[in-house]
Amino acid sequence: MMRSLRWRLILGISVTTMLVLLIANTSIYLLLSQRVRAEFDAALTTRLGSLDTLIEQTDESIVVHFDDRPMPEFTRSWRPEYFQVWDDRNAVIARSRRLGESDLPQLRGTRHTPSFQNLQLKDGRSGRAAGIQFLPHVKGEQILEQPEDPAMRDRLEDIDEVDFTNRHLVTLVVARDTRDLDQTLTRLIWVLLMSGAAATIAICGILSWLVTQHMHPLHSLSRQIDRVNESQLDAQFELPDAPAELQPVVHQLNELLMRLDAAFLREKTLTANIAHELRTPLAGIRTTLEVADRRNRDVEEYRHCIRRCLAICHETEAVVSTLLALARGDCGPPEECEDFVDVSHVLQTTWQQITEIQNRPDLLVSWNCDDRLVLRTDPNRFRVVICNLLNNAASYTNADGDLRIHTSLRDDGLCIQIINSGCAVPAEQVSQVFERFWRGDRARAATGIHAGLGLALCKQIVGFLSGQISAGIESGRFLVTLSFPREHVEVLESTDCGLTS
Secondary structure, eight states: TTTTTHHHHHHHHHHHHHHHHHHHHHHHHHHHHHHHHHHHHHHHHHHHHHHHHHHETHHHHHEEHHSSSSSHHHHHHEEEEEEEEOTTTTTTEEOOOTTTTTTOOOOOBBBSEEEEEEEOOTTTHHHHHHHEEOOOTTTOOHHHHHHHHHHHHHHHOOOOSSOTTTTTOOEEEEEEOHHHHHHHHHHHHHHHHHHHHHHHHHHHHHHHHHHHHHTTTHHHHHHHHOOOOTTOTTOOOTTTTTTTTHHHHHHHHHHHHHHHHHHHHHEEEEEHHHHHHHHHHHHEEEEEHHHHHHHHHHHHHHHHHHHHHHHHHHHHHHHHHHHHHHHHHOOOOOOOOOOOEHHHHHHHHHHHHHHHHHHOOOOOOEEEEETTTTEEOHHHHHHHHHHHHHHHHHHHHTOOOOOEEEEEEEETTEEEEESSOOOOOGGGGGGGTTTTOOOOOOOOHHHHHHHHHHHHHHHHHHHHHTTTEEEEEEETTEEEEEEEEEEGGGSOOOOOHHHHH
C-alpha cells in the first residue's frame, strides 16, 4: 500500500495538515489561555481594589470594615472565596471564617502590580491568590502633593499637614478557586482537539476523493499501455484531459512506441534481407552442384565447379562477417587502440590493394591529398572504413569513369572526400545509403557480391572513432565525406601529394 502514489500523497498531505493544525491550535490555546488568565487576575485585582478601601487606620489600630459584616462570597459554604489581612508586624488582623486556622501566603505586591500565586485552597480545590501591601486610609488627611517616585506614591497614598509617622503597612490577600478557569481552558482544549480532528478527517476525505479523481488519467494510461502488444506498436497514447505534468510522459511514451515500432520494422526488414542475401548464394551452390551431378565430367570441370562453389562461400562468409561486425558494434563501442595514422599513405596503399583485386585500369583517379596530415585514431578500424569506401567507389564507378580522393584540414578538423562518377542513386534516396542491405540497384543484380552492408559498417565505425560520415550527390557524382575533430589531427612538415593515374 505504501508504494502507491495515491496513499503516499494522502498520507504525506494528511500528516502535514495535522502538524500545521497542531501548531496553529497550540498557538491559539496559548494565546487564549493567557487572555483568560489575565482576565481572571484582573478580577482578583478588582476585588483587592474594592476591599482595600474598606481598611482604615484610626490612631494606632487597623479597622477592617468587611470583617464585621463579611460579604456573601466569603461566607457561603459552596466554593467560598477567602481573604486575610496582616499588619506590618505580620500579625493577622482579619481572615475569612471559612479559612479557619489556615493561612494564605503573604503576597506583597502594589496596587498597580499585585502579586499572584497559584495554590491549593483549604478544601483541596485549586486556587489562585493575589495580594498587595499598602498604607490604609486615615480619616481626616488632606492631599497636598504626590511624590514623583511611583513606589512612594503607591505606598503614601495621601500626604497632608497632619503627622502620620505612626501609619502602618497592611498586607491584603484574597484567593478564589480556579474551577471556572480550568473548565474554560479544558473546554477550549477539547474544542481545539475536536475541531482539529474534524478538519483532518474532512481534509483526508476530500483529499482522497481529489487524488482518486486526478489519478484517473494514470489509470487510463495504464489500460492503454496494457492493450499494446507487438502487433500494435503503431498505436498512440491519448490523454486529452491529462494534467500538464503528465503530457511530457505521454509524449515520451509515444516517442518510445515509435522507436520500438521502427526497431521491430528494422528487425523484420533485416531478417528478410538476410534471407534474401543468403538464398542467392545457396541457390548458386545448389545449381552448380546439380549441373555437375547430371553427368560424368572430367577432373578440370569438377575443379571449376568446386572453385565456383568456394567463391560463392567466400562471398557469403564476407556477408556473415560484416553482419557479425555490425552486431558487435550494436552491443557497444569496442575498446580503441589509438595510434597516429598517415592519412595519405593509408588511402594510397588501400587503393593499390583494391585495384589489384578489382582490376579497373579504365578508372581515372585524381588525388589531392595533404601528406602532412596525421590522424590519432584506431589504425585497424580506420583502414576498414577507407577500404569499404574505396571498394564501394570502385565497384559503382561507371566504365571509363573517374574517381577523386581529397583530404584537407579545415577549421573544424580533418575532411576526407571520395567522389565517383556513374552515380545511379536518386537524390531523394541519398539519406538511405547507410541503411543495412540497402542498394542503389533495385533489381539487386549484384546480390552475392554486394550486400549493402559496407556503408552501414562505415557509419558505425566512424561513430566509434568520434567522427562523422555523410553522403550526397554533386553534379551527378556520388560524394562521401569523412570528418574527424581537430583535436585528433596533427600536421607534420612535408610536401603535398598530387598524383594522377
